Amino acid sequence: MPEFFTVLSPAEALAKLWQHLPARPTAAPEMTPAADALGRVTGAPVLAPEPLPAFERSAMDGYAVRAADTYGASPNLPAYLSLIGECPMGRAPAFTLGPAQAALIHTGGMLPAGADAVVMLEVTQTSRPREIEVLRPVAPGENVIHRGDDIAAGAPMLPAGHWLRPQDIGGLTALGLTSVPVARRPRVALLATGDEIVPPEAKPALGQVRDVNSYTLASLVRQAGGDPVGRGIVGDDFAALAAAAEAALAGADALILSAGSSVSMRDMTAAVMDGLGKPGILVHGVAVKPGKPTILAVAAGKPIFGLPGNPVSALVVADLFVTPTLYRLQGCAAPPPRRSVRARLTHNVASAAGRVDYVPARIDYNSDRTGPETLPRAEPVFGKSNQIFTLVGADGMLVVPMDVTGLSAGAVVEVRLF
Amino acid sequence: MPEFFTVLSPAEALAKLWQHLPARPTAAPEMTPAADALGRVTGAPVLAPEPLPAFERSAMDGYAVRAADTYGASPNLPAYLSLIGECPMGRAPAFTLGPAQAALIHTGGMLPAGADAVVMLEVTQTSRPREIEVLRPVAPGENVIHRGDDIAAGAPMLPAGHWLRPQDIGGLTALGLTSVPVARRPRVALLATGDEIVPPEAKPALGQVRDVNSYTLASLVRQAGGDPVGRGIVGDDFAALAAAAEAALAGADALILSAGSSVSMRDMTAAVMDGLGKPGILVHGVAVKPGKPTILAVAAGKPIFGLPGNPVSALVVADLFVTPTLYRLQGCAAPPPRRSVRARLTHNVASAAGRVDYVPARIDYNSDRTGPETLPRAEPVFGKSNQIFTLVGADGMLVVPMDVTGLSAGAVVEVRLF
Numbered sequence: 001m002p003e004f005f006t007v008l009s010p011a012e013a014l015a016k017l018w019q020h021l022p023a024r025p026t027a028a029p030e031m032t033p034a035a036d037a038l039g040r041v042t043g044a045p046v047l048a049p050e051p052l053p054a055f056e057r058s059a060m061d062g063y064a065v066r067a068a069d070t071y072g073a074s075p076n077l078p079a080y081l082s083l084i085g086e087c088p089m090g091r092a093p094a095f096t097l098g099p100a101q102a103a104l105i106h107t108g109g110m111l112p113a114g115a116d117a118v119v120m121l122e123v124t125q126t127s128r129p130r131e132i133e134v135l136r137p138v139a140p141g142e143n144v145i146h147r148g149d150d151i152a153a154g155a156p157m158l159p160a161g162h163w164l165r166p167q168d169i170g171g172l173t174a175l176g177l178t179s180v181p182v183a184r185r186p187r188v189a190l191l192a193t194g195d196e197i198v199p200p201e202a203k204p205a206l207g208q209v210r211d212v213n214s215y216t217l218a219s220l221v222r223q224a225g226g227d228p229v230g231r232g233i234v235g236d237d238f239a240a241l242a243a244a245a246e247a248a249l250a251g252a253d254a255l256i257l258s259a260g261s262s263v264s265m266r267d268m269t270a271a272v273m274d275g276l277g278k279p280g281i282l283v284h285g286v287a288v289k290p291g292k293p294t295i296l297a298v299a300a301g302k303p304i305f306g307l308p309g310n311p312v313s314a315l316v317v318a319d320l321f322v323t324p325t326l327y328r329l330q331g332c333a334a335p336p337p338r339r340s341v342r343a344r345l346t347h348n349v350a351s352a353a354g355r356v357d358y359v360p361a362r363i364d365y366n367s368d369r370t371g372p373e374t375l376p377r378a379e380p381v382f383g384k385s386n387q388i389f390t391l392v393g394a395d396g397m398l399v400v401p402m403d404v405t406g407l408s409a410g411a412v413v414e415v416r417l418f
Numbered sequence: 419m420p421e422f423f424t425v426l427s428p429a430e431a432l433a434k435l436w437q438h439l440p441a442r443p444t445a446a447p448e449m450t451p452a453a454d455a456l457g458r459v460t461g462a463p464v465l466a467p468e469p470l471p472a473f474e475r476s477a478m479d480g481y482a483v484r485a486a487d488t489y490g491a492s493p494n495l496p497a498y499l500s501l502i503g504e505c506p507m508g509r510a511p512a513f514t515l516g517p518a519q520a521a522l523i524h525t526g527g528m529l530p531a532g533a534d535a536v537v538m539l540e541v542t543q544t545s546r547p548r549e550i551e552v553l554r555p556v557a558p559g560e561n562v563i564h565r566g567d568d569i570a571a572g573a574p575m576l577p578a579g580h581w582l583r584p585q586d587i588g589g590l591t592a593l594g595l596t597s598v599p600v601a602r603r604p605r606v607a608l609l610a611t612g613d614e615i616v617p618p619e620a621k622p623a624l625g626q627v628r629d630v631n632s633y634t635l636a637s638l639v640r641q642a643g644g645d646p647v648g649r650g651i652v653g654d655d656f657a658a659l660a661a662a663a664e665a666a667l668a669g670a671d672a673l674i675l676s677a678g679s680s681v682s683m684r685d686m687t688a689a690v691m692d693g694l695g696k697p698g699i700l701v702h703g704v705a706v707k708p709g710k711p712t713i714l715a716v717a718a719g720k721p722i723f724g725l726p727g728n729p730v731s732a733l734v735v736a737d738l739f740v741t742p743t744l745y746r747l748q749g750c751a752a753p754p755p756r757r758s759v760r761a762r763l764t765h766n767v768a769s770a771a772g773r774v775d776y777v778p779a780r781i782d783y784n785s786d787r788t789g790p791e792t793l794p795r796a797e798p799v800f801g802k803s804n805q806i807f808t809l810v811g812a813d814g815m816l817v818v819p820m821d822v823t824g825l826s827a828g829a830v831v832e833v834r835l836f
Binding site: 034061089150171172177202203210219236263265311390 | 631
């Protein structure tokens with residue numbers, strides 16, 4: 001293990017980690033039913049297998065016509081067309097439209113052969129049965145959705161690495177693609193360490209506390225499309241931790257070690273992480289508060305995250321490094337942005353230059369109208385960083401950038417919502 | 419069915435719908451494992467069954483001491499304390515700290531009886547074995563996390579109606595609550611109508627199109643914590659539609675009818691919706707584009723949504739009415755806010771006063787630095803509103819408010835991201 005690490009900014013630390021990860025997913029994509037693919041990431045480009053729509057459709061309720069028959073029509077001099085029938089929904093019309101003929105058509109109905117435009121119901125009138133009067137001309141193609149207008153056959157429909165949203169699922173089903181190639185969910189092994197940690201279902205003895213991080217981090221991994229694999233709790237024993245970490249990493253695509261908070265425990269975790277394979281530890285310490293003692297490593301192309309033991313630091317650091325890396329492992333270049341809200345700060349927040357500060361904040365949507373803009377209020381929650389209920393009581397995190405020494409009450413800030 | 423409906427604003431329409439829905443969830447909450455509860459909504463208040471932490475813990479690596487023994491200590495005149503042992507992690511120390519004694523303690527370790535403060539390692543030095551020199555006084559309680567500091571026994575931990583986030587799952591497991599009462603997922607029946615609609619797995623004949631809305635809407639229902647139940651496709655037949663709608667509603671907590679786009683089909687859908695029970699149709703037409711022909715009804719306390727048939731309108735309207743109503747059915751007063759981004763508009767967008775316009779937009783994060791603020795660019799996508807691929811190619815929706823007649827290129831706008 002190298003003896004000296006410069007404390008990097010969060011962006012530099014992430015870049016350094018990513019340099020040692022494969023540029024794209026190593027596993028082949030898997031086919032998944034489109035109906036279950038919400039939030040998954042496409043594993044290959046998807047092309048339109050056929051045009052949509054596959055036939056000329058009416059965009060309006062009205063009459064299918066030959067546009068040329070309506071030229072010069074006006075309320076004073078209507079075009080008289082003979083009404084030869086109604087276009088059925090869901091079937092091709094059985095008739096062909098001849099000159100000076102029209103057919104009733106509904107929104108979404110197929111145009112009959114011979115027709116090249118649709119006249120809206122509103123610009124027609126009827127004086128005699130089986131005849132309509134068109135009061136305004138239409139151009140060829142007017143009110144018609146052409147074959148392939150929505151998407152042409154063979155056109156790129158979704159690129160690889162696309163995070164799937166409801167409309168994407170709709171686009172797939174519209175083209176009959178009932179399954180879609182998606183990146184395999186990265187398996188993320190979670191290992192908690194510390195002699196004092198017991199599982200949540202245990203009754204802790206005096207001196208013991210229940211495992212929190214395995215559950216908060218599993219939730220976060222799931223949110224980012226990963227598949228969390230709980231590997232339990234290991235005590236403060238180098239050989240046991242090394243064996244457990246090696247086994248956990250072997251069966252997963254990434255490993256998260258939630259290290260104890262003491263210096264000795266962190267040193268042991270670092271030594272274990274560095275021993276898992278090459279290149280080993282890349283980042284030891286990040287200029288972020290909370291979260292400075294973060295360790296990032298890579299072994300055999302797999303990322304290993306050594307997170308601080310206290311739950312607030314662990315969540316901040318996981319949000320900074322684990323979430324974007326999981327999207328990257330899925331080949332997703334543009335992950336869904338974090339929810340955020342602009343708000344007016346209620347209190348001064350001190351910070352130190354040279355590090356990014358994350359401060360839990362509550363949002364009061366009973367907006368503050370004191371400034372030029374009406375904005376919600378952001379109230380910093382000054383809890384101890386090791387207390388999970390500080391975060392339970394907060395709505396998001398106020399970020400104080402690297403080069404800022406503090407924020408003043410009244411400032412407009414961006415709060416990253418949970 | 420009343421003969422006349424005023425077109426309401428989206429906010430008025432939602433308020434009118436909600437007036438006729440029960441104020442809180444009617445079904446009893448169900449217990450679910452905390453590990454699977456991410457995104458669910460608490461169905462009852464949760465109180466802390468025990469204090470966290472349950473014992474006095476050290477917040478630092480250092481020495482447990484009696485604070486009084488350090489008063490007056492300075493680098494020139496250190497307090498000399500005899501080192502009587504090390505506090506084990508995960509167990510109560512077996513010894514009691516007497517006057518002028520200290521014990522090595524790690525972050526998170528339990529304080530020995532007799533100690534009331536922790537001296538940080540950094541303000542001590544060691545010249546002789548089994549003795550430490552304290553260079554600065556500590557106050558009682560300094561660097562100590564007290565019993566119940568994070569949360570006291572019996573304190574309210576989560577209110578009812580709380581949308582569960584990773585840290586909430588962590589708070590539950592920290593207190594040994596491995597299951598949590600959550601609101602039952604609302605079952606939402608989805609019924610597509612139209613003679614031209616076939617399921618996605620079918621090969622459409624000329625004139626037929628595949629069902630899109632059942633799949634986009636099912637995804638949206640899932641995002642909002644609901645349980646979508648596909649009830650298939652019904653043709654343009656009043657009796658068949660009425661029977662299918664009644665059966666679908668009977669087995670669900672809400673019903674979405676994705677109506678055909680033609681006027682005759684919309685009229686039939688309205689008549690069916692109004693026949694399902696009292697009070698029947700409440701809203702017929704909303705001042706929103708796309709989405710004007712929206713119908714909202716309530717029967718026997720259950721909401722019924724009549725959505726326009728075209729996929730873009732259907733998604734806009736579902737986002738406006740279905741999503742907030744599903745959170746309401748779960749008792750969630752403060753649902754997670756929509757992702758959004760502030761951006762600078764690249765083109766003029768026309769609108770009409772008296773309605774809210776939703777315009778699909780692409781976001782270019784290669785930010786525009788022309789104005790006083792550096793912001794991403796929002797480029798409106800002027801596609802036809804019936805084309806699903808207009809939405810597939812967009813990142814979000816630009817909202818043009820009710821009282822605005824248009825937005826100018828260069829304006830700073832809020833785009834609701836998908």
